Amino acid sequence: MGVQLREADYTKPETLARAFAGAEKVLLISSSEIGQRFAQHQHVIDAAVGANVKLLVYTSILRADTSTLSLATEHLATEKAIQASGLPFVILRNGWYLENHTESLAPALQYGAILGAAKEGKFASAARADYAAAVVLTSQGHKNKVYELAGDKSFTLSELAAEVAKITVVYQDLPQEEYEKALLKFGLPMPIAAMLADSDVGAAKGALDSQSGDLRSLIGRPTTALIEATDRLCKACNDSCDR
Numbered sequence: 001m002g003v004q005l006r007e008a009d010y011t012k013p014e015t016l017a018r019a020f021a022g023a024e025k026v027l028l029i030s031s032s033e034i035g036q037r038f039a040q041h042q043h044v045i046d047a048a049v050g051a052n053v054k055l056l057v058y059t060s061i062l063r064a065d066t067s068t069l070s071l072a073t074e075h076l077a078t079e080k081a082i083q084a085s086g087l088p089f090v091i092l093r094n095g096w097y098l099e100n101h102t103e104s105l106a107p108a109l110q111y112g113a114i115l116g117a118a119k120e121g122k123f124a125s126a127a128r129a130d131y132a133a134a135v136v137l138t139s140q141g142h143k144n145k146v147y148e149l150a151g152d153k154s155f156t157l158s159e160l161a162a163e164v165a166k167i168t169v170v171y172q173d174l175p176q177e178e179y180e181k182a183l184l185k186f187g188l189p190m191p192i193a194a195m196l197a198d199s200d201v202g203a204a205k206g207a208l209d210s211q212s213g214d215l216r217s218l219i220g221r222p223t224t225a226l227i228e229a230t231d232r233l234c235k236a237c238n239d240s241c242d243r
Contacts, residue, residue, distance in 0.1 A: 010040035016047035025055040034191040037074040056087045062095040069202040090142045095150035096125040098229045113172045116157045117179040121204035124150035127224035135218045150210035151223040163230040176201050
């Protein structure tokens with residue numbers, strides 16, 4: 001079988017209707033446009049209903065129904081819309097990605113500090129490659145289930161700093177407002193800076209920690225450990241970590 005390339009623009013419902021024609025399963029990966037996500041997701045849901053798909057899979061956020069993170073609001077609204085649509089569904093409540101930490105380490109290595117507002121809150125992060133969308137799309141037994149997906153071993157940002165201490169790197173905890181200002185100085189757009197600062201504050205209260213075990217069970221192996229992700233960073237920097 002060949003592969004068909006179809007345009008699917010969350011802001012253009014007509015492209016979604018064409019893209020989903022004849023599809024049996026649809027994976028809705030949450031939009032990156034904070035504040036516009038729910039409207040965009042609703043377009044996808046409506047198109048999936050119109051195409052009568054047999055399964056709609058959505059990438060949500062950890063414990064969306066009880067989370068205090070600002071990021072959870074649009075995710076929960078989307079979950080409710082999917083459940084109200086009448087379509088068979090799977091909700092994948094993804095925790096934080098390891099890449100959320102490692103992709104921002106270059107400035108930390110340069111300046112000798114990891115900044116955040118999470119205090120000693122724990123992150124049950126896993127690598128993007130660990131998350132289980134492919135599993136639920138290609139296997140049976142997941143209809144109308146909600147999975148809480150997270151890494152096997154949680155860590156604090158202080159522990160992250162210790163893993164990358166090949167040079168003098170410490171974790172510097174900041175008030176939420178100061179962390180947001182620092183992110184803005186690094187060039188992040190206001191909505192992203194605000195979301196990340198809010199998420200750190202939520203992490204300090206346990207919002208991004210989990211011991212559900214759902215992810216390990218779905219993928220049939222341990223999730224990527226923090227030390228593996230930081231080792232890759234060391235190699236990318238052509239430096240060696242003293243472990």
